[in-house]
Amino acid sequence: STHWLLTLSCDDRPGIVHAVTGAIAQAYGNITELQQFSSAESNRFFMRVQVQSGFDRSVFERAVTPIAESIGADWTLDFVGRPRRTLILASKMGHCLNDLLFRQRSGSLQIEVPLILSNHPDLRDLANFYGVAFEDHAVLPDTKAAFEARVLQTVEQHDIELVVLARYMQILSPELCEKLAGRAINIHHSFLPGFKGANPYRQAHARGVKLIGATAHFVTGDLDEGPIIEQNVRRVDHSVDVPELVEIGQEQESRTLTDAVKLFAEHRIMLDGQRTVIFR
Amino acid sequence: STHWLLTLSCDDRPGIVHAVTGAIAQAYGNITELQQFSSAESNRFFMRVQVQSGFDRSVFERAVTPIAESIGADWTLDFVGRPRRTLILASKMGHCLNDLLFRQRSGSLQIEVPLILSNHPDLRDLANFYGVAFEDHAVLPDTKAAFEARVLQTVEQHDIELVVLARYMQILSPELCEKLAGRAINIHHSFLPGFKGANPYRQAHARGVKLIGATAHFVTGDLDEGPIIEQNVRRVDHSVDVPELVEIGQEQESRTLTDAVKLFAEHRIMLDGQRTVIFR
């Protein structure tokens, strides 16, 4: 028996849950988890179902396809727990990369990482320790296009499903952002929409905020404006200076990014315009 | 068109969601919210559905009844937003009562309160301000039975659905606990299972905990052991003495109890043995 995972989104209308669960019943499936959401603003319907079934993919697809077509739905069918092919971009700071790789190895994060691309060599040893291929290429005004071409080539070659910017400190070109729309996750080191752009901890210190945070979001051409996936904060006080904010913030950054990657890996994130629907 | 709310629990087996949503489709209902949970430990299935439908109760009941019977389900059918009849028990401290009544009046808590029963007169003015009937009866060894009889009489007379112990400082008799099983909520002023019984803030101070909390739970004959509904904590440090813990804790107590009462009022709590399933 296989543990299937079905996601589906379409314009909202009566009867969708009944129709989809009918298809599941037809494939002799047993629902172990089901979540749905009807967005009043966008009039879109979203659904995620986990199903135990002895039947194979083609049977399941034959059952779901006609229903999905009749309601004009986008849908995906996957196995629960299949590691998703992930490309990681990094720079010099290793806290996010370290957390991702540690959890991947310990089995709590279902990703496989064929390659890490970095604009600095600093994290090569860490990648080696976890047995992950690592390339570093300087990213300068005249080499940025080549780096981004290497990103796209990797995406194609390894059939990459997710690109993670693990404190990658370069801004992606609008073209690359567009090509990776909905499948590239960045960690911003502030509680967005506060403190966009450079040096958010310096900005946060100057403004005297009492909580600092981190935000994982989808990458879009509009810097730090992509749909938010996850956010965390931690209390600070007046005595915490900028270097200490950076230290404290790193813990928020790594767990927020890892949680967002985990949600993506488990097909728990769906896009509703500029907002995300998260099925925990 | 009416906004219906259906809850259902039964032994788990394939096809329940399909069958129930079929009955809803048959009553021309449009699902606005649906949550389900299959408990691996107890092998029980739980479901909560909100449905917009133009049909009346009898049509809905005719559609659901045969399915519910065939799967041996317990089920309830209600309107979304109907205020649930609630009896509040109180003593001297008003912070929980104040929060419940303020939110009830401001429309964010769907309860109606025909009566407050207290073992002290202190909160009469507060009850009056909110226009709620108030009775105080001394609860002493020889009058406790009479007080509890008045509780049961009120429950019967007003068809009470929920009894809230808003820092009511007396222990209910095992008989009363049993009669109110699954419909009486207490607030305990600690993060259970830590610090059961009397003076939890004093216990917490002596133990030197760094977070203090509050726990809303169903009342059972086993003191402070009933199924947990909601918990909150707040950070404290060594400099906070017992009276300050009490003050800080009161904020946790009122919001935790109010949140639990709101969950109950909206049929979002279902019992799975000693655990609760909470559909937010």
Next chain:
Amino acid sequence: STHWLLTLSCDDRPGIVHAVTGAIAQAYGNITELQQFSSAESNRFFMRVQVQSGFDRSVFERAVTPIAESIGADWTLDFVGRPRRTLILASKMGHCLNDLLFRQRSGSLQIEVPLILSNHPDLRDLANFYGVAFEDHAVLPDTKAAFEARVLQTVEQHDIELVVLARYMQILSPELCEKLAGRAINIHHSFLPGFKGANPYRQAHARGVKLIGATAHFVTGDLDEGPIIEQNVRRVDHSVDVPELVEIGQEQESRTLTDAVKLFAEHRIMLDGQRTVIFR
């Protein structure tokens, strides 16, 4: 024996703590609480001391004055627990006012409130219940100046130390902001600096944030840009619509404002330029 409270700020230099504690020793005082902070950015020194002493104010002042003068310090001397004279401004929503008055009456908030000024009559009953004088005056383009004059007159007449904007929904004039600088606290219903201005919950919903918050800050002429005193957040998800955000947010607003007022009442807030030093 009296419980004194001394606050002091000046340019930072060696020897201040020794000098001040020397003055305290001279007045036969016993320090029960002492906090200090040296701001590296502003090079300012801040200190708050609680002292038990049998001597009267003049003795204490004679001991502290020469030291304070020699280091060019601003300082205040008060009793621990003296209720501070507070004017509350309100509009229609009562959750913040209710929390302030409830805690004032229950003894956990050391303020006295000679008057509530409102631009709507809605909260008169609540004020009456707590025995606080209440005036409502329409605030329209041509009456705004009169209302603000009434505010200033009240401040003078009652020797008001703190003005609290408890969801007062009008923008104060720059002149009034300046006159109340450092002694007027507002609650903004977002996690500043995110979502300044009108309808922050609508903005937060559109942006799809995963945590919503509230910020208590000093009022300045620069809207929502005053020094931040306290902030709190609560987790939300995609299913929470704007009216529900408002409801959830109100809990954050009232506790954040009450906590800020409590900090002010206990002389625990000191201003370091655009930032606050908070001695808990």
Next chain:
Amino acid sequence: STHWLLTLSCDDRPGIVHAVTGAIAQAYGNITELQQFSSAESNRFFMRVQVQSGFDRSVFERAVTPIAESIGADWTLDFVGRPRRTLILASKMGHCLNDLLFRQRSGSLQIEVPLILSNHPDLRDLANFYGVAFEDHAVLPDTKAAFEARVLQTVEQHDIELVVLARYMQILSPELCEKLAGRAINIHHSFLPGFKGANPYRQAHARGVKLIGATAHFVTGDLDEGPIIEQNVRRVDHSVDVPELVEIGQEQESRTLTDAVKLFAEHRIMLDGQRTVIFR
């Protein structure tokens, strides 16, 4: 100029701060951080001061010693930022060890680790990656004494200041606990005092708690009863099963333990009987 760190505790009495800051002034020191606490219950006084001074240790000691002797104080003098010699005990799970070593290397945790002792070989590679010596010895009924002798030998040989049990899954003997009193920190995977002993996540699941936590505490002969240093919690719901609790909890465990070790490394923890005074 050197950045000194002085901690001091003694029976409470008037004049201590003045006397100590006098000694500091005498050594031409400039206080950069000062915290003190008078415990009403134990009548003990605690103080931590950071001081910039051009003078050397002997000058400082000559200034402090007579005062400390006259008030019967325990005191320590150290440099700010000196890495403290730390022995780590581990077993099979690497999340806590990984976090400690990553932060040590990245410079945010001021410890040096001459050796890791483990009762399993699993974490050897991780230790090697961070360049830390690693020994594994089976701990069985007849070899436990030898392992503990090796612990004590290491403590002596390397002048160890702190022993960290980073999910070391063996109970230390009462004799070893006593010898390491006040300098051994354990992480317990629950929010103590709830769920002491084995399998706390299983206990937490059975009890249906809505928040799970982790507690860092000093090791004492009384299992899971030592003075609490730090605690954190995270929200969970009914759908989280035991293996997921374990995963979620690991994040709490590592950050709680690392934070506690950092507090210890920076001399921010002082013992007040069964409670800790934490100067952040």
